[in-house]
Amino acid sequence: MNHDGWRHLLHFYAYTSPQHSAPSSPGGANFSISHGGGHVHVNIGGSPAYPSTPYSPPGYPAATPSYPPASPGYTPYPYPAPSPSPSYPGGHVPGGYPGPGGYPGPAVDPYAQPYQPPSGFPGGGFPTSNFNWVRVEGALTKVSVCGTNVWGVNASQEIWRWNGYKWDLMPGRAVQISAGTDSACCVNSQDQVFRWNGMDWEKLPGALTYVSCASRDRIWGVNRSQEIFYWNGYDWAKTDGKAIQISVGLDDTIWCVNSSYEVFHRSGPHGHWVKAPGSLICVSCYDSRSVVGTNTSGEIWSWSGSNWNRAANGALRHISNGSSNNTIVWGVNAAGEVYKHQG
Numbered sequence: 001m002n003h004d005g006w007r008h009l010l011h012f013y014a015y016t017s018p019q020h021s022a023p024s025s026p027g028g029a030n031f032s033i034s035h036g037g038g039h040v041h042v043n044i045g046g047s048p049a050y051p052s053t054p055y056s057p058p059g060y061p062a063a064t065p066s067y068p069p070a071s072p073g074y075t076p077y078p079y080p081a082p083s084p085s086p087s088y089p090g091g092h093v094p095g096g097y098p099g100p101g102g103y104p105g106p107a108v109d110p111y112a113q114p115y116q117p118p119s120g121f122p123g124g125g126f127p128t129s130n131f132n133w134v135r136v137e138g139a140l141t142k143v144s145v146c147g148t149n150v151w152g153v154n155a156s157q158e159i160w161r162w163n164g165y166k167w168d169l170m171p172g173r174a175v176q177i178s179a180g181t182d183s184a185c186c187v188n189s190q191d192q193v194f195r196w197n198g199m200d201w202e203k204l205p206g207a208l209t210y211v212s213c214a215s216r217d218r219i220w221g222v223n224r225s226q227e228i229f230y231w232n233g234y235d236w237a238k239t240d241g242k243a244i245q246i247s248v249g250l251d252d253t254i255w256c257v258n259s260s261y262e263v264f265h266r267s268g269p270h271g272h273w274v275k276a277p278g279s280l281i282c283v284s285c286y287d288s289r290s291v292v293g294t295n296t297s298g299e300i301w302s303w304s305g306s307n308w309n310r311a312a313n314g315a316l317r318h319i320s321n322g323s324s325n326n327t328i329v330w331g332v333n334a335a336g337e338v339y340k341h342q343g
Contacts, residue, residue, distance in 0.1 A: 130311060130312045130313060131300065131311050131313060131314055131329065131341040131343075132341050132342065132343060133313065133314050133339045133340070133341055134339065134340055134341070134342070135337065135338070135339055136162075136330075136338040136339060136340055137166070137167070137338070138152075138154075138160070138167050138338050139154060139155070139335075139336035139337065139338070140152040140153060140154050140160070140332050140336060140338050141153055141154060141155055141175075141318070141332065141336060142175075142176050142177060142318050142332065143318065143320055143330045143331065143332050143338060144177055144178045144179040144184070144320045144330070145179055145320045145321075145322030145328060145329070145330040145340075146179045146180050146181050146214070146286075146322050147181060147322055147323065147328070148164070149179045149180070149181065149184070149322075150162035150179060150322070150330060151170075151177045151178075151179045151184045151186075152167075152177065152332075152338070153174050153175060153176065153177050153186070154336075155336065157173040157174060157175055157188070157189065158173065159171070159172050159173065159174050159177065159186065161184075171200065171201065172186070172188070172194065172201050173188055173189070174186035174187060174188050174194070175187060175188060175189050176209075176210055176211065178211055178212045178213045179213075179320075179322075180213040180214050180215045180216060180218070180219075181214065181215045181250065182215055182216050183195055183196050183197070183198075183213060183215065183216040184196040184213065185204075185211045185212075185213040185219055186201075186211065187208050187209060187210065187211050187221075190207075191207035191208060191209055191223070191224065192207065193205075193206055193207070193208050193211060193221065195213070195216070195219075204231075205235060205236065206221075206223075206229070206236050207223055207224070208221035208222060208223050208229070209221075209222060209223060209224055209244075210222050210244065210245050210246060212246050212247045212248045213248065214248045214249055214250045214252075215250070217231060217233055218231070218248055218250070218252065219231035219248070220246050220247075220248040220254060221236075221246065222243045222244060222245070222246055222256075226242040226243055226244055226258070226259060227242065228240070228241050228242070228243050228246065228256070230248075230269050237269065239269055240273070241256070241258075241264065241273050242258055242259070243256035243257060243258050243264075244257060244258060244259050245257045245281070245282055245283065247283055247284045247285045247321075248285070249285040249286050249287045249288065249290070250286065250287055251287045251288055252267060252268040252269075253265065253266075253267060253285050253287055253288040253291075254266050254267070254268070254271070254285075255276075255283045255284075255285045255291060255293075256283070257280050257281060257282065257283055257293075261279040261280060261281055261295075261296070262275065262279065263275070263276040263277075263278055263279070263280050263283060263293070264276065265285075265291075267288070276303070276308075277307065277308065278295075278301070278308050279295055279296075280293040280294060280295050280301070281293075281294060281295060281296055281317075282294050282317070282318050282319055284319050284320045284321040285321060286321040286322060286323055286324055286326075287324055289305065289324065289325065290321055290323065290324050290325055290326050291303035291321065292319055292321045292326055292329055293308075293319065294316045294317065294318070294319050294331070297315075298315030298316055298317060298333065298334065299311070299315065300314050300315070300316055300319065300331070302326055314331075314339070315333055315334075316331035316332065316333050316339070317331075317332055317333055317334045318331060318332045319331040325343075326341075326343065327342065327343040328340070328341070328342055328343075329341040
């Protein structure tokens with residue numbers, strides 16, 4: 001076969017052979033022919049072809065299922081990517097250790113209005129109870145306790161969990177958090193609501209400014225319109241009343257504070273609001289017999305069942321009741337210092 005015959009044969013082989021059904025390089029098959037001494041030498045070259053850019057999957061639909069009007073101001077915000085956090089270094093504490101100090105006082109909220117108890121305030125404002133306050137390292141703006149489950153957020157919106165000895169930094173950001181028996185719930189700066197599933201945060205529908213959870217499915221909250229909602233297991237249900245802060249107990253006892261710092265309580269979603277005497281900025285209940293609160297002066301009060309008893313020591317800006325009969329209480333004062341009581 002002459003030189004031209006070999007060239008035609010190789011063209012046919014390169015484009016029809018099962019092993020070379022496609023060019024071996026983006027530019028096609030590379031080959032060369034030489035002959036000498038009665039022999040023909042064939043070179044077939046090239047390298048495997050790869051796409052020039054990595055594969056990108058198609059985007060997901062932007063549509064988000066709508067929620068019923070009962071959802072508190074639902075806005076389909078995307079889930080915020082948790083801020084990457086290295087393992088919590090030993091010796092550090094949330095927000096930086098603010099230095100030594102005694103029991104939580106007399107730090108007073110500089111934005112608080114002078115406390116004016118309403119007429120007929122029970123107990124006459126005299127100290128009738130005592131707490132054994134122990135300083136805990138770290139600085140927080142909010143803290144929440146339920147038994148041994150303790151969570152908090154600091155001024156940088158970092159989320160921290162107490163492991164019994166020190167604080168562990170958790171994923172995500174929040175401005176307020178609530179600990180339950182088997183979970184925790186929080187709201188971030190965009191009013192988005194999240195629930196801890198044991199491994200990570202899962203987003204719940206709706207928009208709230210304050211949330212309280214006694215357990216995974218016993219959750220109450222208020223939105224920016226001060227409307228009150230409770231979680232019915234799969235969505236939010238609106239109930240009557242207005243509040244800026246709320247607390248739910250393990251027995252479905254509900255306590256709340258409205259924008260006038262009036263205090264109300266009820267039993268479950270089908271109960272009726274009952275006004276309690278006094279004025280508070282924060283109230284926390286573990287059950288119907290275990291309720292504590294703080295007023296604008298930072299004074300600490302406990303509910304006796306019919307009136308308030310003022311604690312003889314301490315001043316707190318935020319408080320959380322974590323056990324029956326007020327035996328476990330955590331709080332934060334106006335300086336961000338963290339304290340716990342274990343009776």
